[in-house]
Amino acid sequence: MKKRKFTTFNIICIIALWVILCYFVIKGNGGVNGQTAFAIIASGIIVFVPIYKSFRNKKE
Numbered sequence: 001m002k003k004r005k006f007t008t009f010n011i012i013c014i015i016a017l018w019v020i021l022c023y024f025v026i027k028g029n030g031g032v033n034g035q036t037a038f039a040i041i042a043s044g045i046i047v048f049v050p051i052y053k054s055f056r057n058k059k060e
Contacts, residue, residue, distance in 0.1 A: 006054040051053045 006014075022040050029036050 004055075006051060011051055011054075014047060014051065018043065 006030070025036060026032055032040075037050065
């Protein structure tokens, strides 16, 4: 199965949706505590590692 490459538009949409999700999590939780910070960091890793790998492979 061939891997699909991220376009610039895809990356911008993914990042924007992640930022909006983080905003709603922080706003709904009443601030940032340990559990919220962990959730944001973990979701950031899940979102940004594939984007980073896509950029790294594009340069090669």
